[in-house]
Amino acid sequence: MAPDRNRRRIPDATVSRLPVYLRILGEQADEGVESISSEGLAELAGVNAAKVRKDLSYLGSYGTRGVGYEVAYLVYQIRRELGLTHDWPVVIVGAGNLGQALAGYGGFGERGFPVAGIVDIDDAKVGTVLGGTRVRHIDELPQIVATRRVNIGVVATPGAAAQDAADRLVKAGVTSILNFAPVVLSVPRAIEVRKVDLAVELQILSYHEQRRAGGAIHAVQNGNGRSASA
Amino acid sequence: MAPDRNRRRIPDATVSRLPVYLRILGEQADEGVESISSEGLAELAGVNAAKVRKDLSYLGSYGTRGVGYEVAYLVYQIRRELGLTHDWPVVIVGAGNLGQALAGYGGFGERGFPVAGIVDIDDAKVGTVLGGTRVRHIDELPQIVATRRVNIGVVATPGAAAQDAADRLVKAGVTSILNFAPVVLSVPRAIEVRKVDLAVELQILSYHEQRRAGGAIHAVQNGNGRSASA
DNA sequence: AGGCACTCGTGCACACGTTCACAAAGCCAG
DNA sequence: CTGGCTTTGTGAACGTGTGCACGAGTGCCT
Numbered sequence: 001m002a003p004d005r006n007r008r009r010i011p012d013a014t015v016s017r018l019p020v021y022l023r024i025l026g027e028q029a030d031e032g033v034e035s036i037s038s039e040g041l042a043e044l045a046g047v048n049a050a051k052v053r054k055d056l057s058y059l060g061s062y063g064t065r066g067v068g069y070e071v072a073y074l075v076y077q078i079r080r081e082l083g084l085t086h087d088w089p090v091v092i093v094g095a096g097n098l099g100q101a102l103a104g105y106g107g108f109g110e111r112g113f114p115v116a117g118i119v120d121i122d123d124a125k126v127g128t129v130l131g132g133t134r135v136r137h138i139d140e141l142p143q144i145v146a147t148r149r150v151n152i153g154v155v156a157t158p159g160a161a162a163q164d165a166a167d168r169l170v171k172a173g174v175t176s177i178l179n180f181a182p183v184v185l186s187v188p189r190a191i192e193v194r195k196v197d198l199a200v201e202l203q204i205l206s207y208h209e210q211r212r213a214g215g216a217i218h219a220v221q222n223g224n225g226r227s228a229s230a
Numbered sequence: 231m232a233p234d235r236n237r238r239r240i241p242d243a244t245v246s247r248l249p250v251y252l253r254i255l256g257e258q259a260d261e262g263v264e265s266i267s268s269e270g271l272a273e274l275a276g277v278n279a280a281k282v283r284k285d286l287s288y289l290g291s292y293g294t295r296g297v298g299y300e301v302a303y304l305v306y307q308i309r310r311e312l313g314l315t316h317d318w319p320v321v322i323v324g325a326g327n328l329g330q331a332l333a334g335y336g337g338f339g340e341r342g343f344p345v346a347g348i349v350d351i352d353d354a355k356v357g358t359v360l361g362g363t364r365v366r367h368i369d370e371l372p373q374i375v376a377t378r379r380v381n382i383g384v385v386a387t388p389g390a391a392a393q394d395a396a397d398r399l400v401k402a403g404v405t406s407i408l409n410f411a412p413v414v415l416s417v418p419r420a421i422e423v424r425k426v427d428l429a430v431e432l433q434i435l436s437y438h439e440q441r442r443a444g445g446a447i448h449a450v451q452n453g454n455g456r457s458a459s460a
Numbered sequence: 461a462g463g464c465a466c467t468c469g470t471g472c473a474c475a476c477g478t479t480c481a482c483a484a485a486g487c488c489a490g
Numbered sequence: 491c492t493g494g495c496t497t498t499g500t501g502a503a504c505g506t507g508t509g510c511a512c513g514a515g516t517g518c519c520t
Contacts, residue, residue, distance in 0.1 A: 010437075013507060019433040023412060037467065046414045050470095050509055057469055065468045066516040082433050083440020090432070101331035102428075107412075111429045112436075151439050152432065175442065176435040178428075182253060182337075184276040192438045194431050198332075198408075199341045201424050202320070202382065203249040203312050205406040206342075207240075208422045209381050210313020212405065243477060267497065280479055280500095287499055295485040295498040 010081070014055045020045050021055070022078045029071050037068035089116035091150045091174070093165040094157035095125045095135045098180055102156060103130040116148035117141075121161070138168065145172040155179045166193075240311070244285045250275050251285070252308045259301050267298035319346035321380045321404070323395040324387035325355045325365045328410055332386060333360040346378035347371075351391070368398065375402040385409045396423075 010018075024044045028036060038056070042049040056062065056069065059077050063069045079085060090113050092099050102108065103118050118130060119138045126137045136144070144150065153169035155162050155177060162181030169177060176192040179185055182200075185193055240248075254274045258266060268286070272279040286292065286299065289307050293299045309315060320343050322329050332338065333348050348360060349368045356367045366374070374380065383399035385392050385407060392411030399407060406422040409415055412430075415423055 011507075015434055015437050016430065018437075019427075019430040020414070022433070023429070024414075039467085044414065046416075048509060049467095050511090051507090053468060054470080054508085061469070063468050064516065065514070066466045066518090068467070081437070081440075083436045083443075084433065088432070088436050088439065097331045097334045101327045104327045107429065108432075111432070113429075113432050152435055176439055178431055178435060184250070184254075184274065186276075192435060194435060196426055196428070196431060197249075198426070199253070199337065199343075200246065200249040201408055201426060202318070202338075202341070202343050203252070203314065204245055205382055205408060205422060205424060206313045206318050207245050207248075207311070209318065209406055210311075214313075241477075269497085278479065280481090281477090283498065284478085284500080291499070293498050294487090296487055296496045298497070 008058060010058045014058055015082075017045070017047065017051075017055055018078050018082055021052070022075065022082070022084075025071050025075045025078070029075060033071055035068045036071055036074075038063070040068070084112050087112050087114055088152055089114050089148050089150050090152045090154055090178075091116050091141065091144055091148075091169075092118040092154045092156055093120075093138065093141070093169065094155065094161070095120040095122075095128070095130065096156065096158070099154075099156035100130050102154065103133055106131070113152070116150050117144040119144070138165075141168055142172040145169075145174055150174060152176045152178065155181050155185070157181055159183045238288060240288045244288055245312075247275070247277065247281075247285055248308050248312055251282070252305065252312070252314075255301050255305045255308070259305060263301055265298045266301055266304075268293070270298070314342050317342050317344055318382055319344050319378050319380050320382045320384055320408075321346050321371065321374055321378075321399075322348040322384045322386055323350075323368065323371070323399065324385065324391070325350040325352075325358070325360065326386065326388070329384075329386035330360050332384065333363055336361070343382070346380050347374040349374070368395075371398055372402040375399075375404060380404060382406045382408065385411050385415070387411055389413045 021041060024041065025036070038052040039049040042052045045052065056074070059081055062074060062077055090108070092102055092115060095103075095118055099118060099120070103115055108115055115131070115133050117136060118133050119136050119141050120126060121138045123137070125135050128135050151174060153174040153176070155165045155169070157165045159181045162179065162183045163185060166177060166179070166185045166187055170187055170191055175190065177185065177187065177194070179193055179195045180197075182197050187193055251271060254271065255266070268282040269279040272282045275282065286304070289311055292304060292307055320338070322332055322345060325333075325348055329348060329350070333345055338345055345361070345363050347366060348363050349366050349371050350356060351368045353367070355365050358365050381404060383404040383406070385395045385399070387395045389411045392409065392413045393415060396407060396409070396415045396417055400417055400421055405420065407415065407417065407424070409423055409425045410427075412427050417423060
């Protein structure tokens with residue numbers, strides 16, 4: 001059999017960095033770079049070189065000592081591990097401000113996540129066209145999920161409607177959800193949920209600003225010493 | 231002096247959960263709930279009760295044993311700790327799909343982060359009105375930041391323009407940045423950067439989907455056992 | 461062929477975060 | 491006032507993630 005089949009579990013922290021490496025490697029490939037060292041990649045990703053090596057070691061030993069990593073091969077391996085060897089169509093629930101922006105944003109399809117459909121509960125919105133996709137009624141959700149083989153749903157509704165949206169997605173057969181609504185979704189254990197909450201992000205920044213202002217006499221004034229920040 | 235002035239450092243993990251508690255407590259207050267236990271709050275936030283207690287203990291001892299926490303007081307304390315006692319105006323760079331959605335989304339101002347301005351480098355977009363705010367040219371950024379006392383900038387440009395946007399924000403005097411562009415920003419150490427990357431989130435979901443499909447014979451079929459997921 | 465410079469892969473120690481478990485503290489009933 | 495019930499606050503154990511430091515390969519140059 002193959003040396004080791006994919007039974008190794010990759011730590012969450014690593015999984016969340018692999019997409020960053022992948023994007024950078026893609027850019028490097030476009031620029032004609034064929035080989036890259038852990039230190040070079042680390043610099044571009046804004047992380048520690050040892051971390052890069054450890055992260056990549058979970059995929060297997062795909063580097064060459066004394067040389068570095070072959071960019072194209074590494075791209076292939078990361079894509080394979082992340083399941084990006086084929087497209088994952090997504091369905092968007094909610095055609096408000098955010099849903100429209102998401103549907104209109106081309107970057108989705110380009111990166112392997114084509115919008116299979118966008119639905120809303122409001123009849124006034126149904127029928128309008130967003131980014132080449134016609135808004136359909138939420139009752140058509142099961143059909144869209146089934147015929148387009150959708151596994152990933154995006155909740156882009158107001159908070160009050162989010163749990164209902166999630167329930168419908170789950171019932172329709174979706175197994176992963178990306179939630180933009182500011183609520184904690186309650187779903188069966190087997191469903192993977194990730195949350196993006198703008199208010200939370202801003203409040204975290206607010207905490208640091210407040211701390212800066214309220215506390216230290218040694219208010220950080222030193223302008224320089226650049227550091228890459230994820 | 232006061233028992234202990236705010237010189238305790240709150241762990242990052244806790245800071246990122248406080249906004250969630252805050253929102254839930256606000257909702258509870260609106261429903262007339264006056265007191266809540268760590269277990270009740272934990273349930274609503276989808277976390278462990280011990281974690282809630284430890285998180286809240288970093289703010290001080292604001293609970294009452296045998297009873298729980300007084301909702302209104304806790305709201306006040308969390309808001310104070312997060313620096314939400316006053317508004318933090320934000321400036322948005324980039325009036326594309328995302329920038330428009332952010333400006334149009336009312337929830338920003340409501341939560342204490344009014345949009346002080348939105349700028350773009352494209353003259354064609356300057357002058358259009360989004361969510362009550364007129365788009366101005368990016369050259370006006372320093373003026374907006376100065377006159378409106380803006381500390382927080384939002385980068386909503388395409389990837390290629392993001393570093394320039396960040397540079398301009400920093401030069402204008404912004405000290406925190408929320409970055410939606412899929413690039414690692416290089417900024418002075420003193421600047422706090424948080425990143426929101428949709429492609430990364432989707433790719434993480436893809437990883438789990440791929441794992442589900444490729445691996446286990448014991449494909450998780452058990453429909454129930456609800457769990458709250460952040 | 462041998463030595464040297466370079467870079468990966470990883471064992472190990474440390475830091476951070478989570479969870480358990482329990483004493484301390486408050487409330488209430490009788 | 492006492493005893494019992496509830497819930498907080500936190501010490502301690504555990505698990506996960508990070509970063510150093512170094513052995514082990516690899517390629518290049520002489």
